[in-house]
Amino acid sequence: xxxxxxxxxxxxxxxxxxxxxxxxxxxxxxxxxxxxxxxxxxxxxxxxxxxxxxxxxxxxxxxxxxxxxxxxxxxxxxxxxxxxxxxxxxxxxxxxxxxxxxxxxxxxxxxxxxxxxxxxxxxxxxxxxxxxxxxxxxxxxxxxxxxxxxxxxxxxxxxxxxxxxxxxxxxxxxxxxxxxxxxxxxxxxxxxxxxxxxxxxxxxxxxxxxxxxxxxxxxxxxxxxxxxxxxxxxxxxxxxxxxxxxxxxxxxxxxxxxxxxxxxxxxxxxxxxxxxxxxxxxxxxxxxxxxxxxxxxxxxxxxxxxxxxxxxxxxxxxxxxxxxxxxxxxxxxxxxxxxxxxxxxxxxxxxxxxxxxxxxxxxxxx
Amino acid sequence: xxxxxxxxxxxxxxxxxxxxxxxxxxxxxxxxxxxxxxxxxxxxxxxxxxxxxxxxxxxxxxxxxxxxxxxxxxxxxxxxxxxxxxxxxxxxxxxxxxxxxxx
Numbered sequence: 001x002x003x004x005x006x007x008x009x010x011x012x013x014x015x016x017x018x019x020x021x022x023x024x025x026x027x028x029x030x031x032x033x034x035x036x037x038x039x040x041x042x043x044x045x046x047x048x049x050x051x052x053x054x055x056x057x058x059x060x061x062x063x064x065x066x067x068x069x070x071x072x073x074x075x076x077x078x079x080x081x082x083x084x085x086x087x088x089x090x091x092x093x094x095x096x097x098x099x100x101x102x103x104x105x106x107x108x109x110x111x112x113x114x115x116x117x118x119x120x121x122x123x124x125x126x127x128x129x130x131x132x133x134x135x136x137x138x139x140x141x142x143x144x145x146x147x148x149x150x151x152x153x154x155x156x157x158x159x160x161x162x163x164x165x166x167x168x169x170x171x172x173x174x175x176x177x178x179x180x181x182x183x184x185x186x187x188x189x190x191x192x193x194x195x196x197x198x199x200x201x202x203x204x205x206x207x208x209x210x211x212x213x214x215x216x217x218x219x220x221x222x223x224x225x226x227x228x229x230x231x232x233x234x235x236x237x238x239x240x241x242x243x244x245x246x247x248x249x250x251x252x253x254x255x256x257x258x259x260x261x262x263x264x265x266x267x268x269x270x271x272x273x274x275x276x277x278x279x280x281x282x283x284x285x286x287x288x289x290x291x292x293x294x295x296x297x298x299x300x301x302x303x304x305x306x307x308x309x310x311x312x313x314x315x316x317x318x319x320x321x322x323x324x325x326x327x328x329x330x331x332x333x334x335x336x337x338x339x340x341x342x343x344x345x346x347x348x349x350x351x352x353x354x355x356x357x358x359x360x361x362x363x364x365x366x
Numbered sequence: 367x368x369x370x371x372x373x374x375x376x377x378x379x380x381x382x383x384x385x386x387x388x389x390x391x392x393x394x395x396x397x398x399x400x401x402x403x404x405x406x407x408x409x410x411x412x413x414x415x416x417x418x419x420x421x422x423x424x425x426x427x428x429x430x431x432x433x434x435x436x437x438x439x440x441x442x443x444x445x446x447x448x449x450x451x452x453x454x455x456x457x458x459x460x461x462x463x464x465x466x467x468x469x
Contacts, residue, residue, distance in 0.1 A: 004397045007388055016383060063381040063388055091379035091390050113377040115392040153393070 011061070011248040015290070017280055019064040019244070020057055021262050022252045024050065024081060026070040030097050030133040032120075034163050034203045036193045037070065044254040047077040049272065051084050053252065056276040058088040068095035068262075070254070079108060086112045093118065095159075098145035099138050106148040116155045118185075119146055122165075124172035132165055146180055156182040162213065163190055163203040174218060186219055189328065191263055192318055204328070210335035229337050230308045237307035238295035245313060246289035250280070260289050264314025266322070289313065292323060299325045303342035305333040368457040372420075372444055373413030375451055380408075389452055396450050403429055404443055411453060413460035417444060 001009070011018035025044055026037045045053070057065065065085060072078050073096060085092055093116045094109070101109075109117065119142060123129045126139035133139075149156050158177045162170060170186055177184035188205055192198045213219060220226045241247065246260035246268075253259070256271040258279050268286045269279030280286065292313070295301050298321065300311060310333070315326035325343035333341050340348075374380075380389045387400040387408060400408055406424040407417075417440060425436045447453040454460060 002397075003399060007383060007386075007397075007399065010384055014384060018381075018383065058381070061381060061383060063379065063383070063390075086376075089378070089380045091392065111376075113375075113379075113392045115379065115390070115395070155392075155395070 008244075008248065012244055015247065016061045017057075017248060017250055018061065019066075019249045020062045020252060021066040021068060021249070022050075022053075023068050023070060023254050023262070024072055024078065025075050025254050027074045028069060028071045028097075029074060029099060030071070030135045030138060032122075032133050033165065034132070034161060034190050034200050036191050036200065038194055039070065042255060044075075045256055045272070047080060049256070050081055053256070053271055053276065054081075054085050054088055054090075056271075058090065060277050060280065063091055064093070065090040066093045066095060071100070072096055073100040073105070079112075082109075082112055082114070086114070091115050095120075097133070097138065097142060098149075099135070099141040101145035101148060103148050106145070106152045106154065109149065110152040110154050114154065116157060117149055118157045118159050120161070121146075121158045121173060122160055123169040124176040125169060128166055128169060132163075143176075143180070146182060150181055158182055158184050160184070160186045161190070162186055162188040162205055164205055165203065167205050167209060170213070170216075171218070186213065188213060188332075189312075189315075191315065194265060196318075207331040207335050210332060214332075214336045227336055227338075229339055230305045230333075233304065233306055238293065238301065240294050240307070241290075241292070242294070242311055242313045246286045250286075258283075260286065261314050263312055264289075264317055264322075266314075266317055289322065296323060297325075298323050299343045299346055300341075304339065305330075305337070305341050309333045309341070369416035369418060370441070370444065371413055371415075371456050371459050372407075372411040372417055372448075373454050373460045373462050374408070374411050375454055378452055391451055393451060396452075398447075398450075398452065403431070403439075407440055407443065408453075413454075413462045417441070 008018060026039055027041055028039050072094060082092065092114045094114060095118045098119045121129060121142060122132045129139040130136055146156055158173065160170060160173055174184045188210065190201055190204045193200060214227060215223065217223050245264050249261060251259045251262040252271065258268050258271060259265055260268065266285050268283040271279065294306050300306050309329055311329045312326045313322050315328055316322055316324045319326060327343065330341040330343045334344060377392045378389055379392065380387055385402060387405040389398045389400060403425055406428060407420055410420040410424045418437065421436050421440045422433065425431055425440065426433050444453055444455060448455045
């Protein structure tokens with residue numbers, strides 16, 4: 001185990017929030033087709049409020065801090081916030097679409113000692129990227145900004161969200177990232193909108209397409225291990241937890257709401273009304289999230305994938321229960337290994353629900 | 367003998383966890399943890415206080431360590447961290463625009 005993993009595990013065991021994702025705005029200059037956010041400003045925290053939160057986070061032991069949005073650079077005070085955060089010695093990562101970053105901004109970001117910049121790019125083809133962002137010219141501006149930041153010696157990662165619109169563009173984009181000299185990551189996860197609207201889930205790529213991603217050696221270095229059937233479930237596996245959400249990680253919205261994760265919209269408190277540590281230590285919702293072990297999961301505890309599945313408790317919560325399955329992750333486990341999950345088998349037994357091909361008597365179709 | 371002055375690089379992040387100081391350099395993502403004594407030196411690295419004085423006031427007095435041994439260990443520690451760009455070292459006081467305080 002690396003030293004970094006060792007310290008992360010220590011934070012998890014001690015319940016220290018070592019990592020926080022903070023959205024400083026939901027406003028955005030792009031209107032991406034798959035975005036889950038409401039871009040209206042319903043009362044963002046002020047500069048002073050955010051600085052106060054940062055003081056509290058430093059006191060609480062937060063080390064890794066991600067600033068995201070919305071588009072962070074739409075806040076005119078973003079550099080002031082960034083400078084304050086670095087003054088408190090957070091390891092800072094920024095997620096941005098980069099269209100507002102020019103040479104000066106790239107230099108300032110480097111001078112402030114930001115660790116990583118993650119930039120959303122959806123295709124190597126400008127027309128596809130711009131169609132997804134609905135901002136004409138965004139591809140050209142974003143790629144130009146990536147080059148500015150690379151030239152400053154910053155660590156840049158292109159993050160691609162794979163969906164129906166760009167399904168076959170991953171290889172081309174990965175090649176472009178290589179040519180520009182930056183890292184590349186890919187995520188096929190599309191989440192429902194914050195208000196529960198699931199219409200954008202139609203952009204998810206079909207499960208049958210997932211093997212193209214999972215079995216691509218350019219994306220998955222340890223292919224054989226990654227696609228191997230799950231190992232037999234042990235007692236230790238059943239005593240384990242899903243992820244760090246609520247244990248050593250949390251999410252703070254631009255309005256001061258605290259959630260276990262950006263993908264886990266379970267309200268646990270508001271930082272405008274309570275101290276961060278009061279929420280972190282005493283929120284009944286966070287205590288409940290922390291109490292759930294693999295053995296407590298309604299369907300997944302009996303699933304052969306339980307120890308290796310990427311089951312997201314937030315997606316499960318949005319699907320109906322934080323103790324239930326996350327169907328999107330069930331599909332990933334199935335198409336990664338070829339072995340159906342307990343949730344898929346349960347649904348198949350219930351009737352025409354779920355993703356497995358079913359054979360029904362003709363009479364039933366009448 | 368010239369004095370040695372040390373200050374923390376502006377490219378680093380740092381935080382205390384369970385009595386250990388985690389330090390990460392954003393330039394190359396190197397990650398360190400510092401023990402209690404190293405943390406005391408680290409926190410006193412303000413660019414103005416000579417290393418000899420830091421060792422006397424922060425190490426010898428607080429940890430009851432022999433002065434010569436503490437000075438040797440501190441110089442080795444400073445040399446190692448400066449090679450990784452975590453600490454900046456000079457024989458003159460180092461002006462700093464800000465003196466971040468890791469908690």
